[in-house]
Amino acid sequence: MPRIKVEVDGTTYEDDVEPRLLLVHYLRERLGKVGTPIGCDTTNCGACTVLLDGMSVKSCSVLAVQVDGRQITTIEGLGLDGERHPMQRAFHEEHALQCGYCTPGMILASIDLLRENPDPSDGEIREGLEGNLCRCTGYQNIVRAVRSAATEMRGQAAGREVSS
Structure with a gap:
C-alpha cells in the first residue's frame, strides 16, 4: 500500500492509503475533516472543493496518493487565531x-x-x-x-x- 505524507490545515499526516482512495474519503474518514461534504461523487456539484497548494480542486476527483508531499486547506483550516477568514x-x-x-x-x-x-x-x-x-x-x-x-x-x- 502506498504511503503518503500530506499537510492538511497546517498539520502533517503520514498514512498508508489504498491506491484508489479518493481524497474526499481520506479527509473525512481518516482525518475527520467532515466539513468537506460528499456531494455528487462525479465532480458536478463542487461541494467537496478544497484548496490543494492554494488552488481549488474537487476532492472527489483527486486520489489520496496524488496529494503526497502537498498542502491541503479545508474549510476547517481557514481563518487565523479563531478569527473567520x-x-x-x-x-x-x-x-x-x-x-x-x-x-x-x-x-x-x-x-x-x-x-x-x-x-x-x-x-x-x-x-x-x-x-x-x-x-x-x-x-x-x-x-x-x-x-x-x-x-x-x-x-x-x-x-x-x-x-x-
Whole structure:
C-alpha cells in the first residue's frame, strides 16, 4: 500500500492509503475533516472543493496518493487565531447560504477565484463559480459575498504592502 505524507490545515499526516482512495474519503474518514461534504461523487456539484497548494480542486476527483508531499486547506483550516477568514465572514454577513451544504466548497472556490482575479465583476464571479452548484440561494447573495470579501481582502493586501 502506498504511503503518503500530506499537510492538511497546517498539520502533517503520514498514512498508508489504498491506491484508489479518493481524497474526499481520506479527509473525512481518516482525518475527520467532515466539513468537506460528499456531494455528487462525479465532480458536478463542487461541494467537496478544497484548496490543494492554494488552488481549488474537487476532492472527489483527486486520489489520496496524488496529494503526497502537498498542502491541503479545508474549510476547517481557514481563518487565523479563531478569527473567520474574510470570505467566511462575508458569506455570513451577506446571508450567502441557506442549507449550507454547498458553502464549504463555494467559499474555497471563491478564495481561489480571488487569488486569480482580486477584483472580479459580478459576471466574472458567476463564471468563476460555475462548477459549484447551490440549489437554494439563487446566487445573488453569494456574488455579493464574494464581492464584499474581495474588497476586504484587497484592503488587507494594500495594508500589508504599506507596512512592508
